[in-house]
Amino acid sequence: MANEPNGVPSRIPEGFPNPFKTVDPNVKEKLPKGSEIVNLSSFGSSFWSYIGRLDVRLADGEAKSYLLKVTPEEKGRGMSEGEFVSMSALYAIKPDFVPRPVAWGSYRDIPDMHFFLVEFLTLIDTLPTPTHLATHLTSLHLDPRAASPTGQFGFPHTTWSGVVRRDNTWCATWESYFARELRGRLALEKTKHAPDAELARLASRVLARVVPRLLRPLSVTPVLVHGDLWNKNVALDAGTGRPVIFDAGCVYAHNEYEIGIWTCTRYQFSQEHIDAYCRLFPPAEPKEDFADRALLYAMSMDLCASYVHDHDPSYRGLVKRTMKYLVDKYPGGYEEWARGSEGSVRNV
Structure with missing residues (x-):
């Protein structure tokens, strides 16, 4: 994912509100039952999507983090669903090779914003041998x-x-x-x-x-x-x-x-x-x-x-x-x- 200096994807049309001010209710519904929101913040961006890190505390007290990728418009809906089904297919075969996909959906409070939620991994940006x-x-x-x-x-x-x-x-x-x-x-x-x-x-x-x-x-x-x-x-x-x-x-x-x-x-x-x-x-x-x-x-x-x-x-x-x-x-x-x-x- 290519980070933009100001955190705003260069190819997203102007006028879309910040999707990370609060955790949208439809995103909350995809989290494990009893999760407590600890923090949601921008984590860079791609050309086409806002990228955020969502930190939660699970019902048993365990800390858990997710990557939240949010993309606008109808194309964003298709991209979010397509990434979810793709990553799910890969994870079903090689769970040691991909982060675990959690869900995809559309925001309730921001019309025409769509999300893909996946478990957060700390990655080193370098090619494997x-x-x-x-x-x-x-x-x-x-x-x-x-x-x-x-x-x-x-x-x-x-x-x-x-x-x-x-x-x-x-x-x-x-x-x-x-x-x-x-x-x-x-x-x-x-x-x-x-x-x-x-x-x-x-x-x-x-x-x-x-x-x-x-x-x-x-x-x-x-x-x-x-x-x-x-x-x-x-x-x-x-x-x-x-x-x-x-x-x-x-x-x-x-x-x-x-x-x-x-x-x-x-x-x-x-x-x-x-x-x-x-x-x-x-x-x-x-x-x-x-x-x-x-x-x-x-x-x-x-x-x-x-x-x-x-x-x-x-x-x-x-x-x-x-x-x-x-x-x-x-x-x-x-x-x-x-x-x-x-x-x-x-x-x-």
């Missing part, structure tokens, strides 16, 4: 309980990657899910930038050639992924030293989708993090496509960044460079791959 993070993350992805309940790609609820809504309608193939995501993010990004004929041409070729070429040969099982695992959504628990992930926007996806965004240099993950993960969860076949699949997945996140940081044209430039590289490398698309080097159709 490659082996430490990979051990925890692969144990999530390889857990049988992380398998999609439908066998398809998607999620039972709408979730969010930051402020970007996911269309999680179930898809039978990973290619169809990802292609839909890419089309949606391209359309969203265009709402914040001037028309770009070169981008439109490249995007058309990526969807028609590159996505089928890199994703259709895969035979992968959808697993639960965090969905937005950049460096600011992972830290170390100060008490235990273990990795902790948060701010999730889950989807049942190709597991490599989780680490594809680690190729974005701005996210501070190293090649060692990727290699450590792949030693425990080897790349899918065709293994030789792994690096380019990662670029494709990272490009989807770059489109989100271009939408959010609409004042900075460098993200669109990065998207175009990645597209050009992939389009030039795979001009023949899936059909060329299927025929093989000697012109005989592969058994796919």
Whole structure:
């Protein structure tokens, strides 16, 4: 979570009252019965949300703290619910890897304010070592309980990657899910930038050639992924030293989708993090496509960044460079791959 100097999120419209003057009755209802409020104070902010720390004394006298994340407007309602269902799904499998989600809901006394409540952990803002993070993350992805309940790609609820809504309608193939995501993010990004004929041409070729070429040969099982695992959504628990992930926007996806965004240099993950993960969860076949699949997945996140940081044209430039590289490398698309080097159709 990026802290703002004055504690006010930079992307929240003006006019919303301070959500931390008092504890809203609907938040109180989510606390353990008999809880006594000790303190509620601002704890920094994200771009989109107010962040507070809520300290209480439980009925048995135990001190307990919660993180209260409050986001306005209808989008905030969706983001609060999406984070709660995502973190709940992760916690059910790996309670040693995520803080315990408590509840989500809407304020009673401030119209159009929505909250997500989670147990408070004191975190150290640093990346875990490659082996430490990979051990925890692969144990999530390889857990049988992380398998999609439908066998398809998607999620039972709408979730969010930051402020970007996911269309999680179930898809039978990973290619169809990802292609839909890419089309949606391209359309969203265009709402914040001037028309770009070169981008439109490249995007058309990526969807028609590159996505089928890199994703259709895969035979992968959808697993639960965090969905937005950049460096600011992972830290170390100060008490235990273990990795902790948060701010999730889950989807049942190709597991490599989780680490594809680690190729974005701005996210501070190293090649060692990727290699450590792949030693425990080897790349899918065709293994030789792994690096380019990662670029494709990272490009989807770059489109989100271009939408959010609409004042900075460098993200669109990065998207175009990645597209050009992939389009030039795979001009023949899936059909060329299927025929093989000697012109005989592969058994796919």
